[in-house]
Amino acid sequence: MKLLEDRIRRDGTVLPGNVLKVDNFLNHQVDPQLMDELGAEFARRFKDTGITKILTVESSGIAPAVMAGLHMGVPVIFARKHKSLTLTDNLYTAKVYSYTKQVNNDISIDRRFLKPAEKVLIIDDFLANGQAVQGLLDIAATANIKVAGVGVVIEKRFQKGHQLVEDAGIQLEALASIASFEDGQVIFAADK
Numbered sequence: 001m002k003l004l005e006d007r008i009r010r011d012g013t014v015l016p017g018n019v020l021k022v023d024n025f026l027n028h029q030v031d032p033q034l035m036d037e038l039g040a041e042f043a044r045r046f047k048d049t050g051i052t053k054i055l056t057v058e059s060s061g062i063a064p065a066v067m068a069g070l071h072m073g074v075p076v077i078f079a080r081k082h083k084s085l086t087l088t089d090n091l092y093t094a095k096v097y098s099y100t101k102q103v104n105n106d107i108s109i110d111r112r113f114l115k116p117a118e119k120v121l122i123i124d125d126f127l128a129n130g131q132a133v134q135g136l137l138d139i140a141a142t143a144n145i146k147v148a149g150v151g152v153v154i155e156k157r158f159q160k161g162h163q164l165v166e167d168a169g170i171q172l173e174a175l176a177s178i179a180s181f182e183d184g185q186v187i188f189a190a191d192k
């Protein structure tokens with residue numbers, strides 16, 4: 001998606017450890033106009049897939065997921081990383097190793113919000129090694145619900161996550177696909 005690639009070129013910073021910092025429009029300060037465009041694009045790419053709900057993880061997945069939910073007319077549920085006093089024990093949980101924070105998180109979703117008839121779309125900000133998506137796939141499997149697709153704002157194509165989703169036979173849509181980082185520059189798969 002050209003709009004997003006241009007924004008990454010303009011405002012993204014490549015950090016050591018193959019981390020792309022995009023905190024002035026995606027995962028700290030958020031650009032609502034851009035999120036709206038991303039949501040519309042997800043809706044277009046997953047049109048006619050019969051999705052009943054969008055599944056994401058707090059906190060960076062929420063903004064694009066909510067906009068996708070708005071354009072698709074479906075609710076959005078985000079997995080929580082911290083136990084909340086208002087969450088009961090009636091939870092689906094999975095372990096997720098965080099790429100950027102390098103710690104294990106237990107993520108959880110209240111069982112009331114995932115019913116077996118559900119067909120979900122998983123959305124996240126980044127796809128790196130696929131740990132966050134795998135956690136959500138684990139929860140979906142436990143909840144006995146179908147996963148119709150995985151949509152990510154940015155994938156780092158050279159890391160393991162892309163293959164993981166492909167191997168699971170799930171439709172994967174990345175709005176920007178990064179082939180590599182070279183000398184602090186972002187090389188998009190589309191440029192190759």
Ligand code: 5GP
Nearest residue numbers: 018019020099126127128129130131132161
């Ligand atoms: P994965 O679980 O696929 O290894 O990593 C995805 C998660 O780690 C995303 O939810 C995102 O929050 C974070 N992440 C992975 N790579 C990057 C990156 O290059 N930049 C930022 N800002 N977050 C990343």
